[in-house]
Amino acid sequence: MLTNGGKALMKNLEAEGVEILFGLPGGAILPAYDPLIDSSMRHILVRHEQGAGHMAEGYAHATGKPGVAMVTSGPAATNMVTPLADAMLDSVPLVCITGQVASGAIGSDAFQECDTTGITMAVTKHNFLVTEASEIPQVIHDAFHIATTGRPGPVLVDIPKDLVDPNNPASQFDDYEPTGHDLPGYNPIIEPDPEKVREAAELILQSERPVIYSGGGILKARAASQLRELAEMLDIHVVTTLMNRGGFPDDHPLALGMPGMHGNFTAVTALQEADLLITLGARFDDRVTGRLDGFAPDAKIIHADIDPAEFNKVRFANVAIQGDVGKTINELIAALKQLQQTKQHPDRSEWKSTISGWKERFPLVYDEWEMGEGLKPQYVIEQLRDLTPDDTIVTSGVGQHQMWASQFWHFNHPYTWINSGGLGTMGFAVPAAIGAKAGVPDRMVWAIDGDGCFQMTNQELVTARIENLPVKIAILNNGYLGMVRQWQELFYDERYSEVHLKPDLPDYKLLAEAMGCVGIRVEAPEEVQPAIEQANEIDDRPVVIDFRTEASENVYPMVPAGKSNSDVIVHPSQETS
Amino acid sequence: MTPVTLSHTLVVRVENKPGVLARVAGLFARRGFNIVSLAVAPTENSLFSRLTIVVDAESSPLEQVVKQLDKLINVVEIQELAPTESVARELLLATVQVNDGQEDRVMKNIENFEANILNVGPQKIMVSLSGDVNQVDKFEASLEEFGIIEIQRTGTIALASISNS
Ligand SMILES: Cc1ncc(C[n+]2csc(CCOP(=O)(O)OP(=O)(O)O)c2C)c(N)n1
Ligand SMILES: [Mg+2]
Numbered sequence: 032m033l034t035n036g037g038k039a040l041m042k043n044l045e046a047e048g049v050e051i052l053f054g055l056p057g058g059a060i061l062p063a064y065d066p067l068i069d070s071s072m073r074h075i076l077v078r079h080e081q082g083a084g085h086m087a088e089g090y091a092h093a094t095g096k097p098g099v100a101m102v103t104s105g106p107a108a109t110n111m112v113t114p115l116a117d118a119m120l121d122s123v124p125l126v127c128i129t130g131q132v133a134s135g136a137i138g139s140d141a142f143q144e145c146d147t148t149g150i151t152m153a154v155t156k157h158n159f160l161v162t163e164a165s166e167i168p169q170v171i172h173d174a175f176h177i178a179t180t181g182r183p184g185p186v187l188v189d190i191p192k193d194l195v196d197p198n199n200p201a202s203q204f205d206d207y208e209p210t211g212h213d214l215p216g217y218n219p220i221i222e223p224d225p226e227k228v229r230e231a232a233e234l235i236l237q238s239e240r241p242v243i244y245s246g247g248g249i250l251k252a253r254a255a256s257q258l259r260e261l262a263e264m265l266d267i268h269v270v271t272t273l274m275n276r277g278g279f280p281d282d283h284p285l286a287l288g289m290p291g292m293h294g295n296f297t298a299v300t301a302l303q304e305a306d307l308l309i310t311l312g313a314r315f316d317d318r319v320t321g322r323l324d325g326f327a328p329d330a331k332i333i334h335a336d337i338d339p340a341e342f343n344k345v346r347f348a349n350v351a352i353q354g355d356v357g358k359t360i361n362e363l364i365a366a367l368k369q370l371q372q373t374k375q376h377p378d379r380s381e382w383k384s385t386i387s388g389w390k391e392r393f394p395l396v397y398d399e400w401e402m403g404e405g406l407k408p409q410y411v412i413e414q415l416r417d418l419t420p421d422d423t424i425v426t427s428g429v430g431q432h433q434m435w436a437s438q439f440w441h442f443n444h445p446y447t448w449i450n451s452g453g454l455g456t457m458g459f460a461v462p463a464a465i466g467a468k469a470g471v472p473d474r475m476v477w478a479i480d481g482d483g484c485f486q487m488t489n490q491e492l493v494t495a496r497i498e499n500l501p502v503k504i505a506i507l508n509n510g511y512l513g514m515v516r517q518w519q520e521l522f523y524d525e526r527y528s529e530v531h532l533k534p535d536l537p538d539y540k541l542l543a544e545a546m547g548c549v550g551i552r553v554e555a556p557e558e559v560q561p562a563i564e565q566a567n568e569i570d571d572r573p574v575v576i577d578f579r580t581e582a583s584e585n586v587y588p589m590v591p592a593g594k595s596n597s598d599v600i601v602h603p604s605q606e607t608s
Numbered sequence: 609m610t611p612v613t614l615s616h617t618l619v620v621r622v623e624n625k626p627g628v629l630a631r632v633a634g635l636f637a638r639r640g641f642n643i644v645s646l647a648v649a650p651t652e653n654s655l656f657s658r659l660t661i662v663v664d665a666e667s668s669p670l671e672q673v674v675k676q677l678d679k680l681i682n683v684v685e686i687q688e689l690a691p692t693e694s695v696a697r698e699l700l701l702a703t704v705q706v707n708d709g710q711e712d713r714v715m716k717n718i719e720n721f722e723a724n725i726l727n728v729g730p731q732k733i734m735v736s737l738s739g740d741v742n743q744v745d746k747f748e749a750s751l752e753e754f755g756i757i758e759i760q761r762t763g764t765i766a767l768a769s770i771s772n773s
Contacts, residue, residue: 152631153638157681160626177681216623216684340675 034206036164037062037195040128041070043171043209049099051075051090051469053083057103058143060130062195075469075498080107082462082491084114088123089466092449093424093474095253097124097178098466104130105143108189109150113456116154118185120453121274122251124178125185126171133193134162134201147189156184164194165204172209181219182338183251219337223354223362231309231333231350232366236374238307238331240382241267244290247274247452248312248336254357255279255445258311261360264367266379268386270298272313274452277442287386288395291319292590293434296393296601299588301386302327303596310334312356315345316453325595335359395438396602397584400556405581408432408507411559412439415477415505418563422447423475424467428460428484430514432507434586436479458487464502465495475503475567482508482532482539489542495573496547503566504543504575509582510534517585534579543575552577615644616670617696617766620659620677621685624650628682632659639676641668645698645763656684660696660765689766696766699738700748705755706731714754721747732757 034042040063044052051073056064067074077083080102087098102111108129118125132141148160157177159170167190174186193199235241249258255278262269262285269279270290279286290298302308302319308330313319320326323345334341334348335356342351352359397409412435425440426449427433433450442448449467451459464478485506495502516530543550549569553562553576566574587602622628629648636643642664651658663673670688677683689696706714708731718725718735721743727734737747741764748759 148627149630152627152634162626214681216678217681338679340672340679342675343671 032206033203035195035197035204036167036190036202037066037197039164039167039204039206040171040190040195041066041072043168044099045071046208047171047175048096052099052101053077053086053090053466054101055080055083055103055107057107057130059104059132059192060101060128061103062192062197063101063128063130063190065197075494077462077494078490079488080110081113081458082465082488082494084111084125084127085117085456085459085462085488086466086469086491087125087127088114088118088121089426089449089463090470091123091125091466092463093446093467094470095446096470097126097175099126099128101128102130103143104132104147105145108145108147111187112151112154113454115151115185115187117451117454117456117459119154119156121451122183122247123185124183126174126178127185127187129187129189131160131189131191134191135193137191147187151187154185155187156182158187159189161188161190161194163204164202167194168207169209173212173214176212177214177217181217220339220353221337221355221358223335223352223359225362225366227350227352228359228362228366231335231352232363232370234307234331234333234350235265235309235367236370236376239377239379240305241265241307241309241379242287242301242305243267243269243309243311244272244302244313245269245275245278245311246272246313247278248356249275249278250445252312252337252355252357253445254312254360257357257360257364259283261364264364267309268301270294270302271442272316272319272452273437273450275312276437276440276448277445280443281441282443287390289437291316292321292592293438293586293588294319295395295438296588296599296605297386297389299590299596299599300389302330304385305330307331307333310348311360312336314341320345321590321596322594325597393588393601393605396604398604405509405579406553406556406559408435408509408578408580408584409439410556411505411507411578411580412436412479414559415479415563416440418560419477419567420475423477424449424464424471426450426460426463426467426476426478428478428480429455429457430481430484430512431509431517431584431586432479432481432484432513434514435507457481457484460484461488461502461504462491464504465491465498465500468495468500468502469498472500478502478504480504480506481513482506482510482534483512485539486532486537490546492543492546492548492573492575500573501570502573504573506539506575506577507580508534508539508577509580509584511582513582513584514586516582520585521589522591539575539577543573548573548575550575550577552579554579614665615662616665616668616673617689617691617694617764618659618661618663618674618677619687619689619766619768620661620683621651622657622659623682623684624655624657625682628657629659631680631682632661632677635676635680636663639672641673645761647763647765660763662764687768689768693769694766695769696740696764697738698741698744698764699736699762700744700759701726701734701736702748702751702759703727703732703734703757704751705757706733707754710754717750717754721750723747
């Protein structure tokens with residue numbers, strides 16, 4: 032049966048199971064928006080293409096399904112570069128459809144032409160420029176396959192306008208259903224090598240001071256329950272990186288929380304003093320390792336990852352296991368059970384009591400609020416945490432508020448924490464929250480945002496209101512680009528350069544109201560709880576709470592850039608003289 | 609001596625699709641891997657092209673180069689060719705100055721290297737030589753004394769040796 036490119040695009044997106052598209056039309060993608068009217072897919076019309084990209088990411092993080100965005104050529108495609116880069120660094124499965132100028136105009140500097148595949152080559156797992164309409168079904172099928180298998184990531188499909196234009200004879204072709212993939216260079220290895228697994232099991236049984244260093248790969252592989260089984264079976268503590276908050280329950284006795292630059296003391300120091308790191312779906316990011324030559328100096332490394340390029344990239348792996356991390360953990364459990372019949376691990380009671388000692392001595396703390404100060408941001412987060420359901424989804428921007436959110440929330444379920452870890456994209460929180468809410472409408476979704484971040488993407492609250500996606504936004508409004516201010520205070524002699532924002536400009540309450548949301552301002556500690564309760568009650572529109580927080584507050588602990596994790600700075604009240 | 613140990617020769621089979629060379633070159637650029645030379649052409653099978661890439665070993669840890677290359681969807685196969693287990697060739701074209709009185713020495717030099725004469729004009733001669741990198745380097749050096757007007761080298765191309773087993 033004869034079809035055309037535009038119809039085929041819709042049909043094949045549906046065939047891939049796409050339920051929601053985030054996008055915004057324009058000239059080059061116009062013909063594809065016409066058959067959309069007859070499609071079963073929901074389209075969420077954004078106010079800026081970057082918003083569509085982050086919504087698709089939020090959707091993917093929350094649901095595990097690929098997020099899909101569709102935008103036009105030129106400036107729309109360049110607006111998509113940030114979310115693509117974000118998805119690339121955080122391994123988020125994303126498929127982005129971009130319109131392109133008509134085939135015959137490519138290369139002529141046509142109106143709204145840009146070299147989309149050239150520009151996005153470095154920020155996608157792969158991209159395609161469609162050259163014939165009949166390729167569309169296969170390319171869409173391949174795009175979803177590449178985005179969702181192996182190490183997930185963003186895939187972009189650039190489609191020239193004429194190939195989806197029903198009036199163009201060249202857009203007509205005999206319809207077909209794509210079967211399989213002709214991708215001879217793409218064969219992700221899923222099954223771990225039993226020999227390596229056995230070596231890893233041996234190392235684990237030999238070690239005296241092991242720690243499980245778990246990363247975002249656990250969530251991507253949907254392996255949180257396997258991780259828990261392994262940790263409990265071995266009785267080994269677990270650190271969860273910023274990308275794996277929720278991948279191991281914070282309320283578990285073996286949980287150490289987040290490591291890294293603003294990780295808690297015990298997580299940072301346990302990695303540092305360990306003799307074995309059981310690294311599962313983590314990649315030794317510089318924000319975790321601190322100065323590399325001082326990182327975990329006595330530790331042997333087991334490194335399990337789906338992407339072999341992570342092995343030995345940053346830190347030498349004594350045992351590297353390529354494969355799906357969930358399968359790897361299952362195999363590891365089996366191998367350990369077998370080995371344990373004849374072998375015993377050394378006594379680890381001293382290591383365990385050392386860890387409990389750290390936990391007791393260096394909990395996360397902050398100064399008590401004093402009269403005349405702004406709200407303590409940590410207090411606001413604790414209140415939010417305690418007043419919302421345990422399975423609330425939390426998104427965040429990038430900065431101090433992000434670190435406090437990761438530190439002070441208790442993530443007890445996977446897929447409850449959604450943030451921009453690798454790229455550190457300010458403006459992520461609001462659209463990611465909207466995307467998450469679209470994916471799991473029954474769950475409460477809170478964005479914990481900074482005032483700086485909020486000003487980058489807040490216009491998507493209009494989208495949220497119109498599309499009936501009642502997300503809730505907590506702005507920790509310290510009137511500063513706070514994280515940068517903190518660095519200037521600590522490392523630039525308190526010389527503050529271009530970091531001051533105005534806490535009351537914009538008027539966040541009015542701004543929220545102008546966008547059809549409920550706006551609430553909170554200035555005093557006793558107003559915090561009632562405001563959150565009020566927000567939790569509202570389910571017919573988004574809510575924005577402008578929490579006026581203390582500008583001078585700093586995030587602790589902190590490992591200064593370029594310093595070793597052994598030089599972690601704790602909260603001033605915990606310093607030993 | 610060509611610093612053999614300071615470079616690695618990779619033979620990379622890629623899908624013959626538009627933009628593949630840009631993907632490979634872009635990967636090297638953004639990861640800070642330096643390319644010494646790169647040659648590319650279609651293979652016996654028109655679906656694939658073969659690249660010979662000589663990479664600077666110091667800037668580019670071989671394991672990372674290979675694994676990152678392998679992540680490119682269009683890269684099908686990567687072989688590292690050890691000098692002892694492969695045959696490598698490079699082609700040089702050069703237009704050389706032939707000043708009065710130098711004719712005999714120029715010709716002698718060409719004969720010594722068993723180079724070919726491709727084109728002759730007044731006080732100029734175009735020569736070619738294919739050989740391993742050492743030979744080509746030496747030939748280039750020998751031409752410098754006469755004066756090289758223009759030179760183009762192809763970069764190395766290589767194949768695995770035919771195994772005797
Ligand atoms: C798009 C982008 N631009 C700049 C930065 C650098 N940056 C990191 S944190 C930060 C400050 C964020 O300010 P705000 O949202 O108010 O959060 P706070 O640190 O005050 O909690 C800046 C500017 C960034 N991460 N992303
Ligand atoms: Mg701020």
